[in-house]
Amino acid sequence: VKDLMKRFLDEAQPTPHQAEVAWRVIESRVREPSRRSRRWRFAVALSATAAVATGILWWRAPSSPPPIEIYVARTGDPGSALELVIAEAK
Amino acid sequence: MIGGMAASVAAPLGSSDTARHDQVVLDAIARGDLAAFRRVYDRLQPKLHRIAFAVLLDCGEADDVIQEVFLKLHRQAARWSPQIGLEPLLFRATLNSALSLLRRLARFRRSWKADAGVGSSPEHVVAARQGIALMRSALEGLSGKQRAVVALHLDAGLEPSDIARLVGATPNATRVTLHRALSVLRQTLIANGVNPLQEGES
Numbered sequence: 481v482k483d484l485m486k487r488f489l490d491e492a493q494p495t496p497h498q499a500e501v502a503w504r505v506i507e508s509r510v511r512e513p514s515r516r517s518r519r520w521r522f523a524v525a526l527s528a529t530a531a532v533a534t535g536i537l538w539w540r541a542p543s544s545p546p547p548i549e550i551y552v553a554r555t556g557d558p559g560s561a562l563e564l565v566i567a568e569a570k
Numbered sequence: 571m572i573g574g575m576a577a578s579v580a581a582p583l584g585s586s587d588t589a590r591h592d593q594v595v596l597d598a599i600a601r602g603d604l605a606a607f608r609r610v611y612d613r614l615q616p617k618l619h620r621i622a623f624a625v626l627l628d629c630g631e632a633d634d635v636i637q638e639v640f641l642k643l644h645r646q647a648a649r650w651s652p653q654i655g656l657e658p659l660l661f662r663a664t665l666n667s668a669l670s671l672l673r674r675l676a677r678f679r680r681s682w683k684a685d686a687g688v689g690s691s692p693e694h695v696v697a698a699r700q701g702i703a704l705m706r707s708a709l710e711g712l713s714g715k716q717r718a719v720v721a722l723h724l725d726a727g728l729e730p731s732d733i734a735r736l737v738g739a740t741p742n743a744t745r746v747t748l749h750r751a752l753s754v755l756r757q758t759l760i761a762n763g764v765n766p767l768q769e770g771e772s
Binding site: 487492 | 608611616619629634644706720724725764
């Protein structure tokens with residue numbers, strides 16, 4: 481178990497180059513505390529995408545009653561359809 | 571003054587000189603000594619990454635945890651008091667961050683594909699991949715805290731009494747956790763045709 485555990489963890493070890501890059505990120509964040517983490521930037525991007533998607537869906541959602549043709553088809557009578565449209569608009 | 575610091579963080583838990591040397595390291599980091607900070611990073615980053623990965627089973631998330639731990643060290647060095655030693659202090663910070671992240675990620679776990687590269691012959695590569703994939707599968711059957719205890723014991727070589735101080739449990743409870751976790755690992759490996767006694771000391 482010990483040997484397998486060590487081999488398993490060895491597999492996940494960053495290469496020297498990856499460790500150096502990771503250090504550079506830490507160093508840059510130490511020098512510039514306002515820099516945010518990868519996870520924070522991802523969360524912000526995700527939130528922004530979700531907000532834009534919600535805005536698009538809201539904008540495209542029908543905000544007015546369906547065309548009068550639908551009411552005509554439903555009632556079979558333009559006069560009744562017009563009354564329904566007016567009633568819905570109220 | 572800073573020269574002996576890299577050695578100080580390698581000192582065993584509870585070493586009498588460790589606390590004094592660690593305090594010097596923390597003071598240097600608190601003053602903004604990047605060289606001292608870098609030495610601590612170079613010395614401990616591999617160990618901490620192994621622990622974070624053992625808990626999270628995800629390289630990218632382990633990277634983020636290590637980054638946050640070292641940033642916390644840099645920002646809070648002036649307030650940290652290494653009563654248990656700098657290395658155990660960073661072990662504890664890593665464990666807390668990793669376990670906290672694990673809870674937050676519970677619903678959004680990403681799969682991680684084991685990519686073994688041990689050995690050169692095809693048989694060796696296949697065997698290594700099977701063993702590592704089995705180990706991952708067995709570890710997934712444990713809780714994050716159990717994985718942490720197992721990694722701290724098998725990989726970092728800590729005794730249950732030392733691990734207990736890091737995970738905030740009693741030594742006896744830690745021994746029970748370790749025993750149960752190792753039993754689950756052994757049973758899972760045996761059930762998949764791997765004899766742990768032939769794979770190494772357990």
